[in-house]
Amino acid sequence: MRTRTTLEEQPIPVRAKLAATWTSFMFLYAYVDILNFFTPGVVEDILDGRVFEFDLSQTFSTAALALMAIPILMVVLSATLPARANRITNLIVASLFVPVTAFNAVGESWLYFYGLGIVLELILLALILRFAWTWPRAAPSAISPDHETVRAQQQA
Numbered sequence: 001m002r003t004r005t006t007l008e009e010q011p012i013p014v015r016a017k018l019a020a021t022w023t024s025f026m027f028l029y030a031y032v033d034i035l036n037f038f039t040p041g042v043v044e045d046i047l048d049g050r051v052f053e054f055d056l057s058q059t060f061s062t063a064a065l066a067l068m069a070i071p072i073l074m075v076v077l078s079a080t081l082p083a084r085a086n087r088i089t090n091l092i093v094a095s096l097f098v099p100v101t102a103f104n105a106v107g108e109s110w111l112y113f114y115g116l117g118i119v120l121e122l123i124l125l126a127l128i129l130r131f132a133w134t135w136p137r138a139a140p141s142a143i144s145p146d147h148e149t150v151r152a153q154q155q156a
Helices: 014-036 042-047 058-080 083-103 111-133 147-155
Strands: none
Touching: 014 058, 014 083, 014 111, 058 083, 083 111
């Protein structure tokens, strides 16, 4: 007779959760942009030098790259920054990307398509904020011994 064993749940480190969520955010963001090319008129507008309401120029492309480089870099920063800096950086960047993400809905005619993409992106940003906000804290004794303990050890 076969016995059924329970799978062990391994805790996922906060850094891994943050890096994975930023990665998911970027894949979703890129996929929405790629699928947008199939929206009637988009490719023609790009060939005419317009992206949404903006003239396609080096300035526009540089600004778009700089804007998207931030969440791209957050993948590696989430995995490598020290805990305190990591938490603060994720809280600030995710908070700033909420209005940036919501802005993408302005003036769009394909509201179901963009609406779904934006809602999913906002859910991922909310997860990032939650993971960073609820970052586990070490017990004070695990961080450093209190002064009395140090003094007693030095006198011994």
